Amino acid sequence: MNEAATTAIRVEQTRQSKLPQVDFNNLKFGQTFSDHMLVADYVDGHWTDVSIVPYGNLSLSPATSALHYGQAIFEGMKAYRFANGTVSLFRPHKNLERFNKSALRLEMPEVPEDIFIGGLKTLIDLDRDWVPGAEGSSLYIRPFMFGTEPALGVHPSDSYKFIVITSPVGAYYHKSLRLKVETHFTRAAEGGVGFSKNAGNYALSLHPTRLAQQEGFDQLIWTDANEHKYVEEAGTANLLFRVGDTIITPSSDTILHGITRRTIIEIARHWGYQAEERKVSVKELIDGIEDGSVTEAFAAGTAATLTPITEIGYEGRIYTLPDPAKRVFSNKVLQYLNDLRYGRIDDEFGWNLIVD
Numbered sequence: 001m002n003e004a005a006t007t008a009i010r011v012e013q014t015r016q017s018k019l020p021q022v023d024f025n026n027l028k029f030g031q032t033f034s035d036h037m038l039v040a041d042y043v044d045g046h047w048t049d050v051s052i053v054p055y056g057n058l059s060l061s062p063a064t065s066a067l068h069y070g071q072a073i074f075e076g077m078k079a080y081r082f083a084n085g086t087v088s089l090f091r092p093h094k095n096l097e098r099f100n101k102s103a104l105r106l107e108m109p110e111v112p113e114d115i116f117i118g119g120l121k122t123l124i125d126l127d128r129d130w131v132p133g134a135e136g137s138s139l140y141i142r143p144f145m146f147g148t149e150p151a152l153g154v155h156p157s158d159s160y161k162f163i164v165i166t167s168p169v170g171a172y173y174h175k176s177l178r179l180k181v182e183t184h185f186t187r188a189a190e191g192g193v194g195f196s197k198n199a200g201n202y203a204l205s206l207h208p209t210r211l212a213q214q215e216g217f218d219q220l221i222w223t224d225a226n227e228h229k230y231v232e233e234a235g236t237a238n239l240l241f242r243v244g245d246t247i248i249t250p251s252s253d254t255i256l257h258g259i260t261r262r263t264i265i266e267i268a269r270h271w272g273y274q275a276e277e278r279k280v281s282v283k284e285l286i287d288g289i290e291d292g293s294v295t296e297a298f299a300a301g302t303a304a305t306l307t308p309i310t311e312i313g314y315e316g317r318i319y320t321l322p323d324p325a326k327r328v329f330s331n332k333v334l335q336y337l338n339d340l341r342y343g344r345i346d347d348e349f350g351w352n353l354i355v356d
């Protein structure tokens with residue numbers, strides 16, 4: 001893709017790469033950062049000083065508005081290395097689109113395409129040796145923006161920072177999930193910010209998730225705020241179920257619109273499955289597990305791609321799903337996505353953006 005490069009990006013290279021110190025066979029998620037980061041400032045209504053600089057600490061006023069009033073949003077995406085060395089981003093324009101929707105809801109400025117996509121391409125190109133190539137590994141990319149006005153008082157910040165940091169991640173261990181249907185706490189209500197990737201949505205999930213983990217679950221299945229009767233999502237991943245040849249996924253604006261979920265739905269339809277994006281009641285799900293009509297259930301998100309759900313806890317009972325090894329659709333779609341992202345098959349949908 002040929003972006004009109006209207007914004008010049010200043011590049012200050014590191015003097016000493018940290019690459020030789022990294023053990024690529026022992027990466028813990030989100031703990032190792034590559035040599036450079038992209039930083040841009042929004043001041044007086046304009047984005048200025050778009051720069052790539054060595055990864056390092058920020059200096060901020062203690063009154064920085066995001067720390068008090070929570071104007072903070074982010075994205076999560078990945079770059080992959082093909083066997084021939086090509087580095088590719090997966091559907092990054094979808095992340096840009098969602099980022100700007102989050103920004104609008106939180107009264108923050110949009111980040112233009114030439115800074116977001118153009119900046120990403122320049123950054124990933126510079127740090128391309130940080131993109132691991134082993135099966136299942138990738139360079140995790142974290143774009144984020146927050147209000148920087150050094151003043152108290154509840155109002156939209158008058159200045160913002162947009163930053164992109166990247167982190168090599170190893171093969172994700174595809175364990176299966178035990179999820180608890182949450183019927184007391186609420187993640188998002190209609191008219192709220194559930195669809196946006198803003199920092200507060202994760203802060204509020206921590207305590208209820210900790211309680212569920214103390215009962216032996218991995219994560220929660222959030223339900224609707226009004227009645228706790230409809231299934232929403234897992235908090236960092238969306239949920240999909242298979243019934244017959246139909247893939248069903250909850251849909252509403254209280255749910256984060258995941259790009260992995262969208263991608264899986266588009267693939268399912270292309271393969272001749274039906275796909276339904278609609279309200280799914282907890283009762284429909286539980287009844288379907290009990291009568292055997294729900295044959296597959298999984299969580300979908302950038303971090304883990306697709307993780308099978310094997311047990312669901314609801315009102316003190318555990319409902320068990322079929323053996324993940326026997327799940328035809330989940331296994332086929334995961335294989336297809338891996339083949340596509342590592343460049344082993346034809347990119348028939350045009351989802352890979354090559355960084356050259």
Ligand SMILES: *Cc1c(COP(=O)(O)O)cnc(C)c1O
Pocket residue numbers: 076197233234235236237238256257258259260261300301302303
């Ligand atoms: C990021 C995220 C997802 C998954 O979205 P992807 O675009 O597939 O990574 C799902 N739910 C929540 C709450 C998220 O933050």
